[in-house]
Amino acid sequence: MRAARPRGPIDRNTEPLHMRAMTELSHIRNFSIVAHIDHGKSTLADRLIQSTGTVQDREMKAQLLDSMDIERERGITIKAQTVRIDYKALNGETYVLNLIDTPGHVDFAYEVSRSMRAVEGSLLVVDSTQGVEAQTLANVYHALDADHEIVPVLNKIDLPASEPDRIKEQIEDVIGIDASEAMLVSAKTGEGIRETLEAIVHRLPAPKGDRDAPLKAMLIDSWYDLYLGVVVLVRIMDGVLKKNDRITFMQNGTIHQVDRIGVFKPGMLPVEELGPGEIGFLTASIKQVRDTKVGDTITHEKKGATTPLPGFAPSVPVVFCGLFPVDSAEFEDLRNAIEKLALNDASFSYEMETSAALGFGFRCGFLGLLHLEVIRDRIDREYDIDLITTAPSVVYHVHMRDGTMQELHNPADMPDLTHVDHIEEPRIKATIMVPDDYLATCSSCVRTGAAFSRS
Numbered sequence: 361m362r363a364a365r366p367r368g369p370i371d372r373n374t375e376p377l378h379m380r381a382m383t384e385l386s387h388i389r390n391f392s393i394v395a396h397i398d399h400g401k402s403t404l405a406d407r408l409i410q411s412t413g414t415v416q417d418r419e420m421k422a423q424l425l426d427s428m429d430i431e432r433e434r435g436i437t438i439k440a441q442t443v444r445i446d447y448k449a450l451n452g453e454t455y456v457l458n459l460i461d462t463p464g465h466v467d468f469a470y471e472v473s474r475s476m477r478a479v480e481g482s483l484l485v486v487d488s489t490q491g492v493e494a495q496t497l498a499n500v501y502h503a504l505d506a507d508h509e510i511v512p513v514l515n516k517i518d519l520p521a522s523e524p525d526r527i528k529e530q531i532e533d534v535i536g537i538d539a540s541e542a543m544l545v546s547a548k549t550g551e552g553i554r555e556t557l558e559a560i561v562h563r564l565p566a567p568k569g570d571r572d573a574p575l576k577a578m579l580i581d582s583w584y585d586l587y588l589g590v591v592v593l594v595r596i597m598d599g600v601l602k603k604n605d606r607i608t609f610m611q612n613g614t615i616h617q618v619d620r621i622g623v624f625k626p627g628m629l630p631v632e633e634l635g636p637g638e639i640g641f642l643t644a645s646i647k648q649v650r651d652t653k654v655g656d657t658i659t660h661e662k663k664g665a666t667t668p669l670p671g672f673a674p675s676v677p678v679v680f681c682g683l684f685p686v687d688s689a690e691f692e693d694l695r696n697a698i699e700k701l702a703l704n705d706a707s708f709s710y711e712m713e714t715s716a717a718l719g720f721g722f723r724c725g726f727l728g729l730l731h732l733e734v735i736r737d738r739i740d741r742e743y744d745i746d747l748i749t750t751a752p753s754v755v756y757h758v759h760m761r762d763g764t765m766q767e768l769h770n771p772a773d774m775p776d777l778t779h780v781d782h783i784e785e786p787r788i789k790a791t792i793m794v795p796d797d798y799l800a801t802c803s804s805c806v807r808t809g810a811a812f813s814r815s
């Protein structure tokens with residue numbers, strides 16, 4: 361989804377970490393931050409980065425990790441971002457903390473689940489004025505699924521409406537994790553940040569890995585950079601990755617020579633090697649993001665690993681709509697824009713479509729409505745094309761009388777109804793938790809929304 365992730369150029373003024381010894385596993389902590397939207401995840405990430413001097417104060421801008429314009433304007437995080445923080449703990453030791461910042465919106469749940477596999481722990485940020493909300497739960501379940509150690513962080517304690525004790529209880533009741541030692545934080549004022557850094561070091565586990573085993577690197581994410589080609593974000597599980605190594609992507613067997621490796625601080629900083637437990641990037645003259653499948657295992661061409669790491673489930677589009685240019689003369693521009701965006705976003709699909717009323721356009725698939733809006737905004741903003749968007753729809757299963765089943769992505773493709781036996785639409789199995797007072801209203805909403813409820 362990112363056009364050339366604007367992290368800024370490789371930091372050439374900074375002395376490369378040449379020959380620097382790899383960080384000991386015991387001194388690495390890999391973690392992510394999970395939260396409901398607006399509970400302060402990006403602000404907390406900013407404070408962690410700033411208070412450790414990872415970024416100089418003069419370079420600091422709010423929501424440092426939200427790099428796309430749309431992310432900044434809407435105050436949402438869309439793609440997972442990574443930063444390496446060097447932290448000198450109170451015990452005098454220096455630790456490398458790798459933070460993967462993950463999106464909060466449910467449309468991007470897939471981004472969350474894949475980033476989770478690359479780290480061992482999570483900070484669970486809950487707004488202490490609001491409490492646990494829908495996506496707090498969805499995201500914390502991803503973290504629990506990935507066997508994370510979880511440190512609860514109650515944020516916004518500077519606000520008068522903050523109720524840390526009630527929220528602690530709620531975390532224990534609803535999520536079922538111990539919140540007695542939750543961190544009390546104001547990401548805004550910086551209160552509790554030092555304690556949170558200490559908790560990351562002492563409460564989250566160090567990664568495991570074997571330096572002498574064959575290389576196994578997990579592909580967490582990839583994006584296209586105008587100058588560097590495809591940049592691949594990896595977590596080294598076993599072995600050591602070095603510049604000029606010949607590597608193979610185990611899923612499709614392609615072989616590449618690594619031409620650059622490095623870490624994000626948060627600009628790209630070259631390093632000589634990445635060892636077990638470390639998170640960093642590589643470039644290897646790869647042309648297309650599609651050639652780098654998220655969840656794939658990267659190993660050495662020679663003496664490589666024979667069994668891949670368990671992969672991730674691929675993301676599948678669930679919402680479909682037609683995108684047509686208002687001015688039909690802009691069709692080629694739209695094609696160009698869509699091809700470029702798809703190059704960088706494996707979860708966005710498209711195919712050409714013609715409509716008697718709207719002319720030439722594309723039928724596109726998205727992860728959800730927010731994903732659709734983001735792509736539409738980007739086409740408008742980055743490519744200056746006015747769009748007509750048709751009503752979003754989901755995929756229907758049309759069962760024909762002859763026993764076959766067709767997937768219907770576009771209402772225009774509806775087969776002759778005399779041949780149709782029945783049609784199935786997707787349903788969501790959801791659990792709604794509400795205080796007693798709202799139960800009656802909520803039940804009637806559920807009924808009018810064509811849902812079936814089970815008590």
Ligand SMILES: Nc1nc2c(ncn2[C@@H]2O[C@H](COP(=O)(O)OP(=O)(O)OP(=O)(O)O)[C@@H](O)[C@H]2O)c(=O)[nH]1
Pocket residue numbers: 395396397398399400401402403404423435436437463464465515516517518519545546547548549
């Ligand atoms: N008063 C107060 N406001 C805070 C604090 N932390 C964050 N905020 C504000 O809360 C709002 C949301 O914060 P973000 O950091 O953007 O939230 P987020 O969870 O990263 O949101 P997404 O990126 O959409 O997932 C912003 O207006 C912040 O300035 C805090 O400790 N105290």
